Structure formats: C-alpha cells, structure tokens
Amino acid sequence: MDYIAIDTETHLIEPGNLAPKLVCMSECVGVKTKLYGYDDALERFYELIQDQYIVGHNIAYDLAVMCNEVDGFLPLVFKAYDEGRIWDTMIHEKLRMISLGYSRFNPQTGRPPRYTLESLVETYLDESIEGKHGEDAWRLRYAELDNIPTERWPNAAKRYALLDAEYTYRVFLLQRCNEFPTLRDQFKAAWGLHLMSCWGIATDKEAVSGLETRLHQSVDAVIEDLKSDNIIRSTGSKNLSVIRELVTTSYGGSPPMTAKGSVSTAASVLKDSGNPLLEKLASVSADQKLLNTYVPLLQKPTVNPRFNVLVASGRTSSSNPNIQNQPRKGGVRECFVPRPGNYFIACDYHVAELCSLAQVLLDQFGMSKMAEALQAGRELHLETAAGIMACSYEEAVRLHEAGDKEAKEARQLAKMLNFGLPGGISSRTFVDFARGYGVEITEERAQMLKQAWLSRYPEINLYFEAVGIRCAEEGGSFFAVHPSTGFERGGVGFCDGCNHYFQHLTAAGAKEAVYQVAKACWVPGGKLEGCKPVAFIHDEIILEAPKENASDLAKIVEEIMIETMQKFLPDIPVKADAALMERWYKGAEPVTKDGRLIPWSP
DNA sequence: ACGCGATGCGCC
DNA sequence: AAAGGGCGCATCGCGT
Numbered sequence: 151m152d153y154i155a156i157d158t159e160t161h162l163i164e165p166g167n168l169a170p171k172l173v174c175m176s177e178c179v180g181v182k183t184k185l186y187g188y189d190d191a192l193e194r195f196y197e198l199i200q201d202q203y204i205v206g207h208n209i210a211y212d213l214a215v216m217c218n219e220v221d222g223f224l225p226l227v228f229k230a231y232d233e234g235r236i237w238d239t240m241i242h243e244k245l246r247m248i249s250l251g252y253s254r255f256n257p258q259t260g261r262p263p264r265y266t267l268e269s270l271v272e273t274y275l276d277e278s279i280e281g282k283h284g285e286d287a288w289r290l291r292y293a294e295l296d297n298i299p300t301e302r303w304p305n306a307a308k309r310y311a312l313l314d315a316e317y318t319y320r321v322f323l324l325q326r327c328n329e330f331p332t333l334r335d336q337f338k339a340a341w342g343l344h345l346m347s348c349w350g351i352a353t354d355k356e357a358v359s360g361l362e363t364r365l366h367q368s369v370d371a372v373i374e375d376l377k378s379d380n381i382i383r384s385t386g387s388k389n390l391s392v393i394r395e396l397v398t399t400s401y402g403g404s405p406p407m408t409a410k411g412s413v414s415t416a417a418s419v420l421k422d423s424g425n426p427l428l429e430k431l432a433s434v435s436a437d438q439k440l441l442n443t444y445v446p447l448l449q450k451p452t453v454n455p456r457f458n459v460l461v462a463s464g465r466t467s468s469s470n471p472n473i474q475n476q477p478r479k480g481g482v483r484e485c486f487v488p489r490p491g492n493y494f495i496a497c498d499y500h501v502a503e504l505c506s507l508a509q510v511l512l513d514q515f516g517m518s519k520m521a522e523a524l525q526a527g528r529e530l531h532l533e534t535a536a537g538i539m540a541c542s543y544e545e546a547v548r549l550h551e552a553g554d555k556e557a558k559e560a561r562q563l564a565k566m567l568n569f570g571l572p573g574g575i576s577s578r579t580f581v582d583f584a585r586g587y588g589v590e591i592t593e594e595r596a597q598m599l600k601q602a603w604l605s606r607y608p609e610i611n612l613y614f615e616a617v618g619i620r621c622a623e624e625g626g627s628f629f630a631v632h633p634s635t636g637f638e639r640g641g642v643g644f645c646d647g648c649n650h651y652f653q654h655l656t657a658a659g660a661k662e663a664v665y666q667v668a669k670a671c672w673v674p675g676g677k678l679e680g681c682k683p684v685a686f687i688h689d690e691i692i693l694e695a696p697k698e699n700a701s702d703l704a705k706i707v708e709e710i711m712i713e714t715m716q717k718f719l720p721d722i723p724v725k726a727d728a729a730l731m732e733r734w735y736k737g738a739e740p741v742t743k744d745g746r747l748i749p750w751s752p
Numbered sequence: 753a754c755g756c757g758a759t760g761c762g763c764c
Numbered sequence: 765a766a767a768g769g770g771c772g773c774a775t776c777g778c779g780t
Contacts, residue, residue: 390759390776408759416760439761443774463770465764472772475763482762503764569764573768583768618766649769653764657770688764688770 155319251641331636339661342668343457447471498690534564537606574648659718
C-alpha cells in the first residue's frame with residue numbers, strides 16, 4: 151500500500167481551541183505534491199480517509215482539524231485507525247529514541263531529543279527546512295490566506311505548505327522499514343488523548359476564586375513575617391543561602407544533604423529543624439505550591455491539557471496543565487467540574503500495577519503466588535498483611551473486619567510494601583519511602599517487612615535476580631524487550647528495569663482503553679454516545695456523562711476498560727470501579743441507590 | 753534578558 | 765551487593 155503524507159495549515163491555535171479552522175491541506179506521495187484550498191481539501195480528505203493510508207507529523211492534530219470541519223469525518227478517522235491506515239512520524243521517532251535509550255538524553259546531540267518535523271528532517275535527511283523561520287515565514291500566517299484561492303497565494307506560502315507534506319513523506323520513507331511492535335497502538339492512543347485535549351475540562355470559577363482567597367490568607371501573612379528575618383527577600387523570593395545556613399546550624403553542623411551535596415531545604419527538613427522560623431516556612435510550603443503551581447492554570451473557564459502519548463516506560467505524560475498531577479488535597483481537584491447537565495464518571499483500575507506485575511511473574515516463571523492470590527479473588531493488601539502477621543489470609547480478613555488494630559496497621563504497611571518494593575528498593579530506602587506516607591519505621595523493621603513480603607511472593611526474588619543479571623551482563627544497563635507487547639526500551643538499569651515490565655504493561659492496557667472509550671463516546675451510535683472523555687491519569691479515565699443515564703454509562707465504561715485491560719492480563723482477573731461525581735473528588739467511590747449509581751460526595 | 757542545572761514537590 | 769520508576773512545573777542562583 152502507498153501512504154500519502156498530508157499536512158494542514160490552519161488558523162492559529164488559541165487557548166481553548168486545539169483544532170482551529172482549516173485553511174489548506176497539502177499532500178505528498180512519491181515525488182508528487184499537491185495543495186488543496188479549503189473546499190478541495192475537505193473533498194480530498196473525504197476521499198483519503200475512507201480507505202487510503204495516511205501519514206502525518208503529529209497527525210492527530212490534522213485529523214482533529216478535519217473532524218472539526220465536517221461532523222461525518224470522525225467515525226471515518228476511527229475506522230482508519232482501526233484498520234491501521236494511520237502513521238505518525240513524530241510518534242515513530244519517539245519509539246526509536248526510547249528503544250535506543252535516548253528518550254531523556256541523546257548522546258549524539260548532547261541534548262534531550264526534539265520531535266519537531268524540522269528536527270526529524272535534520273536527523274533523517276540532513277537538510278534544514280527553508281522558510282520555517284524569519285520575517286517572511288508563512289508558518290503562522292495562513293489565516294491571512296483564508297478564503298483566497300490558492301492560485302492567488304504568494305509562492306512562498308504555497309511552497310511552505312507543500313514542503314511540510316513532502317518532508318513528512320521523505321522522513322516516513324526512511325521510517326517505514328523500521329516497524330515497532332506497539333506503533334499502531336501508540337497512534338491510536340494519541341488520537342484518543344488528543345480528542346480529550348480538544349474537548350477540555352471545565353473549571354468552576356467560584357471554586358477557583360475561593361481556593362485562591364483561602365490560600366492567600368494562609369500564606370501571605372507568614373511570608374510577610376519572614377521578610378524581617380531575611381528568609382524571604384523584599385521581592386518575595388526565598389533567600390536560599392540564608393535558609394541553608396539556618397538549616398546547617400539547626401542540625402548542629404551536619405544537616406541533611408541533597409543528592410549533589412548541597413544543604414537540603416526540603417519542607418520536611420525545615421519542619422524537623424527545631425528552628426521556629428524554618429518551621430513556619432515549612433508550614434506554608436504546601437499551600438505555596440498550590441498557589442504558585444496549580445491555581446494559575448485554573449483561570450480559564452475551560453482548560454485543555456495536552457498529552458504526550460509516549461514516555462520511556464510507555465506511559466503518557468501531560469502538560470498545560472498537567473492533569474495527571476493535580477493535588478489530591480487542598481481543593482484543587484474540586485475546581486474541575488463537568489459541563490452543565492453532566493456528571494463526571496471516574497473509573498479506575500483496582501491495583502493495576504500489581505495485577506500487571508502478577509501477570510509478568512506468571513509469564514516469566516510459570517507460577518506466581520501474587521497471581522494466585524488475585525485469581526482467588528483475594529484483596530492483595532490483606533494478602534500481604536497476612537504475610538506480615540504470619541497468619542492465613544482468612545485470619546487477616548477476620549481480624550481486619552473485626553477492627554483489630556494490628557491488622558489495620560499491617561494492611562497500611564502492606565500497601566506501602568506492595569507499592570514500593572516491586573521497584574526493587576532496598577530496605578534502607580523503604581524507610582524513607584514509608585516516611586513519605588507518614589510512617590516511621592526502623593531499618594531493622596524494614597528488613598523484616600521486606601523479607602516477609604518476599605516470602606509471601608517468592609517468585610519476586612527470581613524477578614529481581616533476572617533483572618540484576620541482565621544489568622550485570624550488559625554493563626549496568628540493558629535493552630529491554632517487553633515479553634508481551636514487544637515494546638523496546640534501551641538503557642534500562644536495575645530499578646527502572648524492575649519497574650519497567652509491569653508499569654509498561656499497565657500503561658499499554660490503559661492506553662488501549664483510552665482509545666476504546668474515546669471511540670465509544672465519539673462515534674455516533676457508540677455505546678457511550680453523549681459522553682466525553684476529559685482526563686486520563688495512568689490507570690483512570692474521567693468522562694462527562696449526561697446525568698439522566700450516567701449510571702448505565704458508568705457501567706459501560708467499566709466494561710470497556712475491563713475488557714480491554716483483560717487482553718493484556720489474560721490470567722489475572724481485572725477489576726475497575728466507576729463512580730459518579732458532581733466535581734472532581736479524589737477517593738470517590740461507587741454509591742448505589744435503588745440499584746443505580748448516584749454521585750459520591752465527601 | 754534568557755538559558756540551564758539543581759532542587760523540591762505534585763501525581764500514579 | 766545494592767538499586768523506585770515514570771513524569772511536569774516553579775523557583776533559585778549562576779552564567780552568558
């Protein structure tokens with residue numbers, strides 16, 4: 151089959167509109183290029199999207215632009231993705247960089263990799279795109295040519311529009327001989343995620359201003375006060391050299407240090423310093439973080455988080471705002487609301503990464519106690535807690551249900567063990583890890599707990615050993631090929647290696663679920679018609695759903711997510727729970743009344 | 753003025 | 765033998 155490269159030129163992307171109005175489309179196949187004005191572009195795209203193979207650089211953008219012009223295009227785009235007829239040169243390059251181990255740093259350029267078409271043209275073709283920058287660059291000026299027949303366009307404008315399609319095609323020719331196993335899945339996930347970005351997520355103006363006021367009340371007086379002690383400058387910035395000196399003296403000359411050897415100024419260090427001024431500063435640090443990092447991004451009626459479909463482990467990331475790290479405490483999440491007439495459906499996988507780990511262990515060693523526990527329908531944290539208390543699972547359940555204090559503590563520790571230890575941490579590090587959860591344990595206790603955990607799931611010893619051997623054999627880091635997805639990742643060390651196999655598998659399943667859910671929402675007649683996905687947070691999808699049938703729709707979201715993940719975890723029972731909410735709450739749980747889901751509230 | 757490394761911290 | 769991983773973003777301080 152012949153791929154055809156396309157590229158659109160559009161009005162400028164503006165806040166709240168990630169799919170702006172189309173101006174023209176260019177295409178390239180072989181050595182032929184062609185430019186289509188608005189009407190011709192729509193007609194030509196309609197032809198192409200039915201059954202042709204299409205390649206683009208960040209193609210989800212162009213496809214969304216097209217779908218924004220003509221309603222009927224959307225189902226055709228999903229069909230094209232389903233038939234494997236879409237190729238994205240940007241995503242291919244990301245897979246290539248990850249496979250080489252260069253995703254964070256490319257030793258050939260001495261920098262983090264860049265994924266613009268321009269930079270791909272440099273690496274693949276050793277050419278530079280002319281007319282991209284400079285005063286007469288048309289790149290950002292195509293709105294001026296809207297409604298003008300292309301015949302009357304300046305030559306430079308025509309040339310630039312054609313060049314992008316041509317370069318995309320030439321890069322593609324060099325990429326296509328190098329297929330990656332998850333390539334098509336990445337393309338599909340990117341489309342699902344881009345639709346989320348375009349739709350955006352609404353904010354509640356009153357909630358935002360209320361939050362802002364409250365945080366200012368908490369922070370401002372303290373900051374003002376600390377100015378007199380030179381801890382805060384008159385400009386409002388922190389004076390770190392003064393703070394570090396105070397930390398040093400407070401800790402009797404041997405203060406906690408950072409990785410690179412400077413005096414730590416972390417809030418926890420300040421809090422335990424015994425110095426009232428530092429303690430005061432620490433007391434507002436969380437609120438300051440909220441005020442400076444999160445509140446400013448909430449100032450629009452709708453925000454449009456961007457998603458990066460692919461980071462090293464196969465996970466996604468998000469920015470502007472990063473919808474994947476919104477604080478659980480402090481009222482930030484509660485500023486996000488569904489549009490009028492809707493509830494949020496929030497559906498997340500139950501212990502997703504542990505299920506993936508169990509599947510990986512089972513595949514690798516032919517047996518897994520962790521898998522057996524999950525297959526038996528056991529609650530995994532209580533299973534681990536039973537290991538800590540050296541009793542049977544049934545006994546742990548009985549004690550826990552009876553409100554036994556020891557059992558409750560054991561389960562809390564169990565959660566930390568289950569979450570922390572699969573990443574290969576030492577018992578020493580586990581002490582710090584537990585402290586992050588507000589639990590103080592000695593290193594001896596950590597050692598005992600780790601041993602108990604490994605005894606409960608002995609196959610994990612083999613898992614760590616196997617990763618360790620790969621590291622040792624290949625000089626500290628190795629090339630990981632995921633046994634079930636085929637995903638390739640270079641430069642993997644011990645800890646990231648331990649993490650990689652299960653984190654990747656969860657990501658792969660959840661991303662496929664993003665696509666399936668998006669399809670069910672956006673394609674007319676789909677099972678989730680009327681719903682709109684608004685956020686994806688690694689193992690959780692949040693959607694808007696019309697209130698009237700939100701309960702039924704929530705069940706369908708569960709079904710789709712479970713069915714999809716189940717394909718990646720064939721031997722582990724997958725669970726996912728959907729809850730309804732009137733705004734985004736952390737910890738919302740399914741609440742049922744008369745057999746139907748109703749919104750959870752705190 | 754801007755770039756950059758280090759630090760710290762939010763999430764899963 | 766030992767080893768949390770994956771991110772994005774704000775701030776500070778230093779350098780060009």
